[in-house]
Amino acid sequence: MRSWEREGMEKILALFVSAGILLIIGADKAVIQGAIGAIFVVFLLTFLWNRRQEKAERDRILDWLHFPEKEIPKAERRPEVQKLLQCCQEQFWQQKEMEEEKEKQMRINQDYYTLWTHQIKTPIAAMKLLIDQMEEGKERNCLRQELFKTGQYVELMLSYQRMATFHEDLNLQEEHLEELVRAAVKKFSFFFIYQKLSVQIEIGDTKIVTDKKWFAVILEQILSNALKYTQEGGISVWWQEECLFIEDTGIGIRKEDIPRVFERGFCGYNGRMHQQSSGIGLYLSQEIAGKLGYAITIDSETGKGTTVCIHMKQPELIRE
Numbered sequence: 001m002r003s004w005e006r007e008g009m010e011k012i013l014a015l016f017v018s019a020g021i022l023l024i025i026g027a028d029k030a031v032i033q034g035a036i037g038a039i040f041v042v043f044l045l046t047f048l049w050n051r052r053q054e055k056a057e058r059d060r061i062l063d064w065l066h067f068p069e070k071e072i073p074k075a076e077r078r079p080e081v082q083k084l085l086q087c088c089q090e091q092f093w094q095q096k097e098m099e100e101e102k103e104k105q106m107r108i109n110q111d112y113y114t115l116w117t118h119q120i121k122t123p124i125a126a127m128k129l130l131i132d133q134m135e136e137g138k139e140r141n142c143l144r145q146e147l148f149k150t151g152q153y154v155e156l157m158l159s160y161q162r163m164a165t166f167h168e169d170l171n172l173q174e175e176h177l178e179e180l181v182r183a184a185v186k187k188f189s190f191f192f193i194y195q196k197l198s199v200q201i202e203i204g205d206t207k208i209v210t211d212k213k214w215f216a217v218i219l220e221q222i223l224s225n226a227l228k229y230t231q232e233g234g235i236s237v238w239w240q241e242e243c244l245f246i247e248d249t250g251i252g253i254r255k256e257d258i259p260r261v262f263e264r265g266f267c268g269y270n271g272r273m274h275q276q277s278s279g280i281g282l283y284l285s286q287e288i289a290g291k292l293g294y295a296i297t298i299d300s301e302t303g304k305g306t307t308v309c310i311h312m313k314q315p316e317l318i319r320e
Contacts, residue, residue, distance in 0.1 A: 117158040178203040184219035191227045198234030221281040244310040253300035262286040
């Protein structure tokens with residue numbers, strides 16, 4: 001029972017005691033009624049005042065819960081609440097310190113990996129020059145392929161790090177879809193030639209609103225996977241009903257692996273067998289697609305190939 005409620009009960013008891021005493025001493029009936037009325041009025045005013053004060057105190061506590069870094073409001077009427085608020089604030093500051101420390105460590109890691117990815121580009125460029133000076137042959141071609149893959153993994157890591165500041169680096173423009181696709185295919189032209197794979201592009205004069213750089217990451221990851229697991233046949237790219245389809249004639253994906261291919265770190269049966277999967281590419285592609293307002297789905301049959309669909313229904317965007 002709250003203190004002011006206890007005081008109220010005591011005043012009601014005093015009211016009846018006083019009335020009994022007046023009756024015992026034979027006081028006038030009007031005097032008794034006046035005394036009872038006066039005591040009742042005092043009790044009612046006290047009750048209303050206490051309720052108002054309690055409400056104000058409760059409102060202060062509720063406001064504080066939204067901003068626990070502020071000074072704890074005094075809960076004079078309920079000291080047990082005061083202790084609880086102090087415990088809450090201590091936990092709040094501990095949690096905040098832990099979050100700040102975690103964020104600080106994440107920034108340190110991000111800065112380190114960003115620095116590493118930029119520094120590693122120098123020896124990669126040097127190796128490229130050395131390979132270009134070698135005589136044409138199978139060994140040179142193999143080295144070129146492996147060096148290109150190394151560069152792709154470095155770019156993948158850099159894109160992964162940049163995801164934390166995705167919207168700061170976003171630049172939406174109207175682009176010709178076929179130009180974006182051909183630019184990505186051209187980047188992998190050496191693999192098409194070396195593996196003797198065909199490529200067909202049927203897009204037409206389709207324009208989309210997208211971020212050219214981030215969309216290129218999606219295309220390159222999908223093409224990289226297609227080339228990685230396709231030994232004969234080729235790759236087809238076409239546009240239909242606001243979807244970009246990329247189909248290969250590779251080894252396909254097991255049915256049980258398809259629901260998990262977009263999970264971070266998931267390599268699947270093909271990745272484990274061929275030891276060529278990082279488990280990051282498709283995860284990153286789906287994350288980027290989601291931020292651009294797209295969605296990626298995969299349909300595949302083992303031994304026949306895989307079809308990746310980028311659903312690109314264009315929203316009404318306001319561009320400056």
